[in-house]
Amino acid sequence: MSFKPTPNDKFTFGLWTVGNPGRDPFGEPTRPTWSPAEIVDMLGEAGGVCGVNFHDNDLIPIDATDAEAASIKKDFSAALNRTGLKVCMATTNLFGDPVFKDGGFTSNDADVRAYAVHKTMRAMDLGAEFGAKIYVMWGGREGAETDAAKDPVESLNRYRDAVNFLTNYNKEKGYGYRFALEPKPNEPRGHIYLPTVGHLLAFIQTLEHHADVGVNPEVAHEHMAGLNFTHAVAMALWAGKLFHIDLNDQAYGRYDQDFRFGSENPKAAFFLVKLLEDHNYDGFKHFDSHAYRTSDRADVIEFARGSMITYLRLADAAKRWNADARVKQLLASMPKAEGGVPATYSPGAAADLHARSFDRAAIAARSLPYEALDQRTIEILMGG
Ligand code: GCO
Ligand code: MN
Ligand code: MN
Secondary structure, eight states: OOOOOOGGGOEEEEHHHHTOOOOBTTBOOSSOOOOHHHHHHHHHHHOOOOEEEEEHHHHSOTTOOHHHHHHHHHHHHHHHHHHTOEEEEEEOOOSSSGGGTTOSTTOSSHHHHHHHHHHHHHHHHHHHHTTOOEEEEEOTTSEESOTTSOOHHHHHHHHHHHHHHHHHHHHHHTOOOEEEEEOOSSSSSSEESSOSHHHHHHHHTTSTTGGGEEEOOBHHHHHHTTOOHHHHHHHHHHTTOBOOEEEOBOOTTSSOOOBOTTSSOHHHHHHHHHHHHHTTOOSOEEEOOOOOTTOOHHHHHHHHHHHHHHHHHHHHHHHHHHHOHHHHHHHHTSOOOSOSSOSSOOHHHHHHHHHOOOOHHHHHTSOOOHHHHHHHHHHHHTTO
């Protein structure tokens, strides 16, 4: 087995991920700032990448003149052509500029709210120009350090008004975007609104064009909230709302680490990949992570390759798990799962269930060899 990625695997990277210069809150960049075209070339060198994603200002700096923008776009398009990469997802930077110090869509300042929607409309135009069909909204600055600042109910109204406006703009322009909203509990705000996948799923149901809006869950974000990411993704899949996914890794209880996918907790990554593969997720798999600050250009390319290879190896492990004789034998030895609660209610079914007697002690004594099953899982992950 070669584990060689191909564009059919739908692996993507953001300009801001591979291009991350290694700045952190305590130290200056350790790598040069590469241009968008140079980053696309690096992804071309990594091999097998399907596409690249960007925030409006990853491609066009916020203060660029029209002439500068045109020249950047020309270089970027040439790099896309020579590498065969596509633009798969676009998004807006509503967090970097000081104007967004108190949020964008939920800012207390009406002009900031209008500017955030204006900037997003233009970023949608830019993404559409390059063929993106997924539009991510990550509200990193939508939140508060103190609840003295804003009414959190009013914030949800403002958030909803902005998303409703933008989904209407999408329809009017015929862009065909599917929107993927990305939750995160904190960083950069002390408390971000809509902090988890579950919160977003409830919010989305209240939107005018809710069928066009789903979620973009990220491993690190649910782990920062102390949650099981596989369960969060399962709920999004179950709701038909898994429109995009951000893969990376993160130790529980630490700062926002953005580590290479599978590098911190390969067992959790295995169950995630198994879920995505078992349920035929066919959207983009975006590695929203960056190389260690110690990495140079060559090592950043290794980081990109490693992200994809880990996914492919875990998908192979999931196949081996599903086909494994010992796993099958253990699963077959467990209590039968079929039946249970009647799928449709009827007075007769209710009367039958009401009258049924259960041998609680005998049922409780049934064997559940989950230790053996988990050990076999670990062995499969270790290669045998
Ligand atoms: C983060 C987020 C971002 C978003 C990106 C796309 O923690 O900073 O994950 O990387 O995914 O802004 O909108
Ligand atoms: Mn993140
Ligand atoms: Mn992300």
